[in-house]
Amino acid sequence: MTDINALFSTMEQQFDATAAAGVEAVFQYRLDDGGPWFVTVADGRCTVSEGESDAPTVILSLDSQTLGEIMSGELDGMSAFMGGRVRADGDIMVATQLATLFPPG
Numbered sequence: 467m468t469d470i471n472a473l474f475s476t477m478e479q480q481f482d483a484t485a486a487a488g489v490e491a492v493f494q495y496r497l498d499d500g501g502p503w504f505v506t507v508a509d510g511r512c513t514v515s516e517g518e519s520d521a522p523t524v525i526l527s528l529d530s531q532t533l534g535e536i537m538s539g540e541l542d543g544m545s546a547f548m549g550g551r552v553r554a555d556g557d558i559m560v561a562t563q564l565a566t567l568f569p570p571g
Contacts, residue, residue, distance in 0.1 A: 494522035524556035539570030
């Protein structure tokens, strides 16, 4: 199993504050093999928290391996969504900004 804490720590490191100008969103992650986490993007900053957000903009359901592959650039997020490896509820258009906000490492 992928180290979920390390995944979200890497996500914080990959955050592109310049790309986040004007973006205010909460990305709720529901990991099939690791529980809920959420990432808040506001005021050009990103905050990662374990648990459920009270007001997520979009909810993404996937497993930690898929998340790791997307973050490393091994797998395109849109391809993962179209292939059924990522399920999204809420403002799906906001989810399309993830690759810009968190460019693959």
